[in-house]
Each structure stands twice: as structure tokens, then as C-alpha cells.
Amino acid sequence: MRFPRFFAKKRGHRRTVSEVWGSVAEGLFHAGLVVAGLVFGGLLATGVAVPEWRINHRFVEAEAIVVGKGLARRTTARERTWEPAFRLRYETPAGPTEAWAFRGGPIATRARAVALLADVSLDATMPCWYDPDAPGTVVLARGYNWWMWLLTLLLPSALVGFGGAGLVRSIVGWRKSEERRAVTFRPIAAHPHPAIPSCDDLVNSPGTVLRFRLPTSGTEGWNLLGFGLFALLWNTVLTVLAVTAGLDLIGGRIDWLLLPILVPFAVVGITGIVMFVRQLVLTSAVGTTQLEISDHPLRPGGHYDVLLAQSGSGVFQNLTVTLELEEQATFRQGTDTRTERLVVWRSTVASWKDVQLAPGTRFEAKARLTLPATAMHSFVSEHNAVSWRVVVHGRAARWPAFSRGFPVVVHPVAPSPRHAEPQEMSL
Amino acid sequence: MTSGLDTAGRFPAVTASFSSADRRYEPLEEILVRYTVELPPTAVVRSVERSILWYTEGKGEEDIGVHFFERITERAAVTEATAGSSFGARLPSSPLSYEGVIVKIRWCARVRLFFEEGRDFVSEHVFEVGHVPVATIVPS
Numbered sequence: 001m002r003f004p005r006f007f008a009k010k011r012g013h014r015r016t017v018s019e020v021w022g023s024v025a026e027g028l029f030h031a032g033l034v035v036a037g038l039v040f041g042g043l044l045a046t047g048v049a050v051p052e053w054r055i056n057h058r059f060v061e062a063e064a065i066v067v068g069k070g071l072a073r074r075t076t077a078r079e080r081t082w083e084p085a086f087r088l089r090y091e092t093p094a095g096p097t098e099a100w101a102f103r104g105g106p107i108a109t110r111a112r113a114v115a116l117l118a119d120v121s122l123d124a125t126m127p128c129w130y131d132p133d134a135p136g137t138v139v140l141a142r143g144y145n146w147w148m149w150l151l152t153l154l155l156p157s158a159l160v161g162f163g164g165a166g167l168v169r170s171i172v173g174w175r176k177s178e179e180r181r182a183v184t185f186r187p188i189a190a191h192p193h194p195a196i197p198s199c200d201d202l203v204n205s206p207g208t209v210l211r212f213r214l215p216t217s218g219t220e221g222w223n224l225l226g227f228g229l230f231a232l233l234w235n236t237v238l239t240v241l242a243v244t245a246g247l248d249l250i251g252g253r254i255d256w257l258l259l260p261i262l263v264p265f266a267v268v269g270i271t272g273i274v275m276f277v278r279q280l281v282l283t284s285a286v287g288t289t290q291l292e293i294s295d296h297p298l299r300p301g302g303h304y305d306v307l308l309a310q311s312g313s314g315v316f317q318n319l320t321v322t323l324e325l326e327e328q329a330t331f332r333q334g335t336d337t338r339t340e341r342l343v344v345w346r347s348t349v350a351s352w353k354d355v356q357l358a359p360g361t362r363f364e365a366k367a368r369l370t371l372p373a374t375a376m377h378s379f380v381s382e383h384n385a386v387s388w389r390v391v392v393h394g395r396a397a398r399w400p401a402f403s404r405g406f407p408v409v410v411h412p413v414a415p416s417p418r419h420a421e422p423q424e425m426s427l
Numbered sequence: 428m429t430s431g432l433d434t435a436g437r438f439p440a441v442t443a444s445f446s447s448a449d450r451r452y453e454p455l456e457e458i459l460v461r462y463t464v465e466l467p468p469t470a471v472v473r474s475v476e477r478s479i480l481w482y483t484e485g486k487g488e489e490d491i492g493v494h495f496f497e498r499i500t501e502r503a504a505v506t507e508a509t510a511g512s513s514f515g516a517r518l519p520s521s522p523l524s525y526e527g528v529i530v531k532i533r534w535c536a537r538v539r540l541f542f543e544e545g546r547d548f549v550s551e552h553v554f555e556v557g558h559v560p561v562a563t564i565v566p567s
Binding site: 177178179180182183186188191192193194195196325327328329330331332340342343344345346374375376377379381382383384385386411412 | 454476478480481483485486487488489490491492493494495496498519520521522523525527528529530532537539547549557558559560562563564565
């Protein structure tokens with residue numbers, strides 16, 4: 001039995017591999033998640049869930065007399081709270097028992113806690129529940145903290161579920177080859193076009209003139225949402241900080257740490273608003289772009305009519321429709337997952353100059369799109385993609401240039417009948 | 428014809444040839460791979476896996492799509508498979524071989540030998556599907 005290799009080696013066209021260590025590390029990581037989930041769940045269960053369940057199911061109800069009362073004060077570095085406490089006398093099988101019990105939870109102001117305490121007079125009676133195993137442990141209320149139960153169930157379950165699934169995957173894939181694992185987890189399917197993205201979402205909208213209306217890739221909308229959310233969240237934090245600083249100033253105190261921080265925070269906040277407004281104006285002022293196509297999916301060597309419809313107002317210095325092929329590669333860099341995109345083929349379909357648009361009207365023009373006969377088909381896998389799209393580039397007077405992409409799917413051309421019987425081997 | 432000959436004789440040598448002399452196939456065409464194995468004198472093969480698959484190369488993480496897979500574990504069949512044998516399949520309509528800039532798609536036939544000692548050896552033989560030209564960077 002030889003010690004497994006740490007690294008795989010590639011020697012020319014063949015590889016000597018031992019993926020034992022990779023599988024072991026992966027298995028250990030997922031086993032660690034399962035253990036962490038079980039430990040975390042156990043701690044939450046024993047610390048919160050079980051005591052709460054015992055109070056509701058095992059504690060014995062009794063009638064208690066208030067023989068003393070006071071305030072329990074809890075002081076932390078940030079705050080001080082008070083909680084009404086009552087000295088109770090109640091009957092247990094062991095005889096009369098006295099113990100302190102709390103009611104109402106921590107209260108931020110002492111006056112309010114005192115007022116609550118005053119509501120209960122000495123010698124008053126109230127129901128209580130004591131622990132039959134430790135009669136000195138008594139509570140004045142029962143019930144469940146649902147958030148805590150949710151936390152108890154959700155977080156450990158997620159850890160155990162994720163880790164368990166990974167562990168099963170590691171065990172099932174243990175000492176299996178890359179090909180066998182691929183077949184185990186992604187069985188060989190008789191798909192008519194393997195590794196080609198579906199175009200169902202691209203052919204469900206009929207066009208007004210041509211057969212299909214293509215949806216946009218929609219980055220403009222996401223950009224607008226992104227800018228809006230950033231501006232909202234950042235300026236909310238800024239407002240809270242500014243109000244805190246303002247209240248301090250009114251109270252005669254100056255927080256020398258907070259005030260200098262506010263200045264760069266305000267600059268970023270205002271920039272965020274400006275960017276959002278700019279994007280909003282840009283999106284709405286340029287007008288919508290629609291693209292229709294005569295057929296879909298596309299085939300290499302095929303000819304297709306496209307109809308461009310551009311709304312807006314004023315003069316568009318240029319409007320250009322291009323067909324582009326883009327490669328996308330997703331890879332891990334440290335702990336980040338990055339996606340790189342690169343256009344590897346571009347062809348101009350049509351171009352128009354100085355297009356004058358009146359409000360309420362739209363520019364419409366047809367063009368002929370031709371796909372090269374040797375074009376690559378659309379391709380998608382877990383981390384890689386080769387995508388085709390029609391892109392409308394434009395520049396309206398007084399506005400920055402814009403580009404709007406319309407994804408299309410290209411299927412491979414039907415193969416030529418060169419399917420003779422396999423030739424004789426030439427060894 | 429390709430071979431995985433190791434001059435030191437420590438590794439097996441797998442020699443493969445394809446039914447298409449130029450190793451270029453059309454989608455949906457039948458492919459047949461014939462191979463021979465030269466084993467080191469002390470090596471004992473426990474099982475053999477033969478597969479036809481595509482995988483990606485380039486900047487992204489590697490993806491793999493297995494089109495044909497066969498695992499041989501029965502002793503007599505293993506002996507036969509390591510003495511020299513063939514396997515094949517009808518290729519799918521996609522994906523085609525692609526030589527992109529940051530994404531490449533390669534088709535290959537693999538013969539993987541598992542030894543009694545626990546180690547495995549894989550021999551990979553690349554072939555082409557389709558006639559997609561090499562991609563280049565487009566100036567922006």
C-alpha cells in the first residue's frame with residue numbers, strides 16, 4: 001500500500017492522478033459542518049429548547065404568596081436594566097418552599113420597573129410553576145420563544161443538511177474516477193442538444209411584425225436597482241449617524257470620533273444619490289429598445305430578419321445593431337468567485353446615423369442578420385458559456401452612449417451525411 | 428495513433444487509434460476507438476473504465492460531460508480489455524469542439540486502468556467534433 005499523492009501530474013496526453021487527498025479533505029470539511037451543526041443544535045437544545053419545554057410540560061403549577069419583592073439590576077458595559085423580582089412561598093411535596101422569581105423581563109428605566117413592582121402587593125397570591133426535580137426553581141409565566149425555536153431548528157438543520165449532503169457526495173464519489181462521478185451525479189441524458197441552453201424564455205413573446213420579440217439581458221434595470229438600494233441603505237445609515245451626532249450637539253456633547261466620520265460618509269451618500277438619479281434619467285430619457293426576429297433558435301449560415309424599434313425623443317447620433325459572440329468563464333480566485341467575459345466575434349448588422357425622434361413616436365427599421373456558416377453554437381456548462389446576442393448600441397444627443405443586449409440561442413447546423421461505417425483501424 | 432509510452436517502463440503505455448484517420452468527426456457520427464495496453468511487468472489491473480467525453484479548458488473551472496462510460500470489473504473481461512480492445516458510440520449533436528480564447532471545449536476518449544495497489548492511470552486521446560474555427564479577441 002503506497003501513500004497517496006498530494007498532487008496530480010499531467011504528463012503529455014496522460015495523467016497520473018490520485019484524488020484521495022482531495023476527497024479526504026472534502027469529506028472532512030463536510031463532516032466538520034455536520035459536527036458543528038450537531039454541536040450547535042445540541043447547545044441550543046439543551047440551553048434553550050429543553051428548559052423551555054420542561055417549563056411548559058414538566059413544571060408543576062402551584063399557588064404562591066408574595067412574601068417579598070425587589071428589583072434585580074443588571075449592568076453591562078452599554079446599558080443598565082431592571083426587572084421586578086418576587087419572593088414567593090408555595091407548597092411542594094417537600095413542604096413549604098420559598099424562592100425568587102422574575103416577571104416582566106428586563107426594563108430600561110428604573111421608574112417603570114418600580115411601577116410594575118408596585119402593582120403587586122405583599123401577601124398577594126399568584127400562580128407559579130416549579131420544577132418537581134428542583135422545587136427551588138420557579139417561574140411566573142409559561143410559553144415559547146418562537147424565534148429561539150426557529151433558530152434552534154433552522155441554523156443547525158442547515159449546517160447538518162449542507163454538510164450531510166456534501167458528506168454523502170464525498171462517500172458516494174470516494175475513489176471513483178472523474179468520469180464515473182460525472183455519470184453518477186449527472187447521468188448520461190438523451191437530450192437532443194446537450195450543453196446548449198434552452199431558448200424557451202426567448203420564444204414566448206410574439207413580435208408585432210416579426211415572429212418573436214427578444215427580451216433584453218436586463219442589466220440596465222439591475223444597475224438602477226443596485227444604485228437605488230445602495231443610495232437608500234447608505235443614506236439611512238448616514239441619517240442615523242447624523243441624528244445621533246445632532247442630538248449629542250444639542251445635549252452639549254461633541255463626539256470627536258463620529259463627526260469626522262460623517263464627512264466622508266456624506267460624500268459617499270451624495271455620490272450614491274447622484275449616481276442613482278443619473279442612471280434613472282439615463283434609463284428613462286433614452287427610451288426603450290425593442291428587437292424582433294423572424295425565427296429562433298438560430299442556425300449557422302442562416303439568414304434572419306430583425307426589426308429594431310427605438311423610442312425616445314431628440315436626435316440619436318447613431319444607432320447600430322451588432323451580432324456578438326461572448327465567452328464567459330467562472331473561476332475561483334482565493335475565496336472569491338469571478339466571471340470573466342470576452343467578446344470573440346462581432347459583426348455589424350445595420351447602422352443608422354442622425355435619427356430624429358419626436359416624442360410619442362419610435363424609430364423602426366428592418367435589417368438582415370446572417371450567421372457565419374462555421375459559427376460556434378451556444379454552449380453552457382456549470383462554469384463556462386459561449387453566448388450569442390444581438391446588441392443595440394446608440395448615442396443620443398446630450399446623453400452618454402448606451403448598449404442593450406438581446407440574447408439569442410444558436411443551435412449547431414444539421415450534420416452532413418458523412419456517416420459511413422467506421423473505417424478500419426490503422427495501428 | 429497516440430500512445431502513452433513511458434520510457435522508464437514504470438507506467439503503462441496505452442496506444443489508441445480512431446476510426447477517422449484525421450480524428451475529426453461530425454456530430455451524430457459513429458466513433459470507434461481501438462487501443463492496446465502495455466503494462467509494466469508487476470502491474471495487476473483490477474478494473475478498466477472507458478469513456479468518451481468532453482471537457483472545458485481555459486480560464487474557468489473545468490466542466491465535464493460524459494457521453495459514453497463503461498466500467499469493466501469482471502476478471503476475464505478486464506484481461507480482455509487490457510490486452511487490446513475497442514469501444515465506441517454515436518456522438519451527440521453538441522457540443523462541438525471549440526478553440527476559444529478563455530473557453531475551450533475538447534472531446535476525448537479515455538482509458539483508465541485501476542491497479543490492485545490502489546493507484547489508477549488514465550490515458551487521454553483527443554479528437555475533434557465539428558469544424559468551428561479558432562476564435563480570436565475582438566478589439567473593443
